[in-house]
Amino acid sequence: MATVETSIACCAPLAAPVLNDEEALATAELFKALADPARVRIVNALATSAEAVCACEFEPALGLSQPTVSHHLKKLTDAGLLEREQRGKWAYFSLKRDAVKKLATVADLKGVCC
Amino acid sequence: MATVETSIACCAPLAAPVLNDEEALATAELFKALADPARVRIVNALATSAEAVCACEFEPALGLSQPTVSHHLKKLTDAGLLEREQRGKWAYFSLKRDAVKKLATVADLKGVCC
Numbered sequence: 001m002a003t004v005e006t007s008i009a010c011c012a013p014l015a016a017p018v019l020n021d022e023e024a025l026a027t028a029e030l031f032k033a034l035a036d037p038a039r040v041r042i043v044n045a046l047a048t049s050a051e052a053v054c055a056c057e058f059e060p061a062l063g064l065s066q067p068t069v070s071h072h073l074k075k076l077t078d079a080g081l082l083e084r085e086q087r088g089k090w091a092y093f094s095l096k097r098d099a100v101k102k103l104a105t106v107a108d109l110k111g112v113c114c
Numbered sequence: 115m116a117t118v119e120t121s122i123a124c125c126a127p128l129a130a131p132v133l134n135d136e137e138a139l140a141t142a143e144l145f146k147a148l149a150d151p152a153r154v155r156i157v158n159a160l161a162t163s164a165e166a167v168c169a170c171e172f173e174p175a176l177g178l179s180q181p182t183v184s185h186h187l188k189k190l191t192d193a194g195l196l197e198r199e200q201r202g203k204w205a206y207f208s209l210k211r212d213a214v215k216k217l218a219t220v221a222d223l224k225g226v227c228c
Contacts, residue, residue, distance in 0.1 A: 014148075014154065014157050014158055014161055015158070015161045015162070016158060016162075017162060019154070019155060019158045021151070024151040024152075024154045024155050024158070025151045027148075027151075027154045028148070028149050028150050028151040028153070028154045029149075031145045031146075031148040031149040031154075032145075032146075032149035034128075034141075034142070034145040035142050035143075035145040035146035035149045036142050037135070037138040037139045037141075037142040038138075039142070040128065040133070040138045040141045040142045040145075041133060041138050043128050043223070044128055044129070044130060044133045044138070047128055047129045047223045047226045048129070048130075048131060048226065095223065100223045100224060101224060103221050103222075103223065104218070104221055104222040104223065104224050106221070107217050107218055107220070107221035107222075108217075108218040108221075108222075109157070109161045109209065109214045109217065109218065110214055110215060110218050112161045112162065
């Protein structure tokens, strides 16, 4: 099975000494995955939860329909930020540990410029 | 004169214990400002430059027309990420020190979840 290349896997830090076209695109795609208030709230909910969260919990929390919640969860998962686990009828989501580390690195310009 | 509220001024960390609607929106807007490969390259160029960079330098570097470069620089400046300084005919840009610190904080989930 082919490996799916996610944005998080291919992106480069904003502060990278050299940034090629593919890395700039992947980094932009990663930020794009987070460029929506509902997705910011989902990541925030997962960051502040001790356990994986059922997709069903986001509907009332965000006041959105199930298809809309599924769309947002898919965008975040495709970007490589979330881990998806099927438990019976529902999918449970958590933040990917590696992705969290990489996101922090990508957005950190402190050491380089200021 | 009214204070312009930038995304960077109003956003909240992805890991914030509580995130209200306005903060989620501002955080998403901040990521949206970075959700474009040309803007990622501009921020990268500014991060790796010791001095402010003339808008005129981005046209050949990015292979984009002047209006397109101006559009991207405006988006980043409006989000509160860049400082703009007029020197004669040209505008010079640099990263805002406060914004750089805040961006790193916003995207850092390491301490909270993993």
